[in-house]
Amino acid sequence: MAPHTEQLTRPAVQLRGLTRSFEGRTVLDGIDLDLPAGQLTALLGHSGSGKSTLLRAIAGLDHGVTGSGQLSAPERVSVVFQDSRLLPWRRVLANVLLGLDGKDAERRGREALEEVGLKGRERAWPGELSGGEAQRAALARSLVREPELLLADEPFGALDALTRIRMHGLLRELWERHRPSVLLVTHDVDEAIVLADRVLVLDQGRIGLDLTIDRAHPRSYRDPLLGEYRERLLAALGVTEDHR
């Protein structure tokens, strides 16, 4: 483990003039961005605004996409997808351990499952889990690798509202314990405000708004002071009073 101070001096992710295009359509248009180490950042945007493209670029998953620019990211990167993406033919613990080897891998896997509240479900098949449980297992799978950077692509988008609120608490708790840098892609303004220390709005391939949310945690969804942030973010997303 690198000492905390060293982590804080250097940004975890550095983008310079990052450009990506699909079939002549520019999706990311020269993005400059630093994500400080250990920060929880949310990335908002309409569907099709390029937020997933940005996340996939940082994750190194954009094979065959044309683009230019500079990008630096840490060595250990984990990704949580919108679907839990558990392999249906592996039991939950085996899914968490996917790609991990070493003597104490199994112990770490069990610990990670315990952390996300799935102790006792190690031998369950993914098909037996509820949507929330499956997403917890996916979180455990990404945490067990002790990532320096956690990329989450609308991780709670497919969950029901109640489960989503519970997962928000879990994510925040896990982040506070492990302190990875997190980039959370979402289209849910409230989710971004409640969870993140910094919210970026992606608009037409550029960072349209970069907002630091300077409020103590845990935050309440009903905190009136958060309403101001909500207004600014909605305005940046092009949602005004007449639209609502």
Next chain:
Amino acid sequence: MTTHTTTTTHTTAAAPLAPVEEARQVRRRRRLAPGRRLPTTRLIGPAVVLALWVVASAAGLLDPSAIPAPWTVLETGSRLWDAGTLPDDILTSLQRAATGFAIGLTGGILLALASGLTRTGEALIDGTVNLNRAIPTLGLIPLFILWLGIGETFKIAIIAIVVYIPIYLNTHAALSGIDSRFVELAEVQDLSKVQFIRQVVIPGALPGFFVGLRLGVTGSWLGLVVLEQINATSGLGYMMFQAQNYGQTDVILVGLVVYGVFGLLSDSAVRIIERRVLSWRRTLSS
């Protein structure tokens, strides 16, 4: 005890709130799915056919030279068994089917892996196998006899071809149809190529492989029947062919029953293995 009391209080308290007339308005939907499956229902159909056969024979409705009675078939069967010809013929047929099946299975799997996992393999193999598939395999018999002689080799070769094609097709389709989301996951988890193939591709392709396997098993028996009736000097098909010359319908029926029993047994065996290997799937369907 406590649960019991709470339930009673609950019903008495709720009764005035929900009148009976209102409860009756809830209409139960018509059930569209067939009901629960009973354990041995599959055997009912064959049992009815057998019963009809017994009754019709006993009543003298069937011409015994065209369709002998079930007990005649049984008698003939045990007579041939005691004489030692039936066990010999069964053994010969089983050996042919098993050897051809084993070769076809190995070939199908190896070709599917080579073609499903590498682009070079796909370019070389996939089109060739599909060309092979377009030629009716039984149409190759005359050519194979000229090449390999009329002995065992050509029979086994034909059975192997009949078996490898469905195994190849289904396994290859399953291998190349692997969910791209799982490929992405494997990349994110930094799996090596070997780990990816062993932990993601192959387990994901197993359901498709088993479809091919079941078709292949049935295919091996189908191929055998035809081969042994055309060009054989031993085996079940040969026994039936000889019986045709002497008008022994009971012997022909003995042969058919044996083929049927072995076909059913081998298919059941594959299904049992499938259910064990793919046990993770049961949780989805139940």
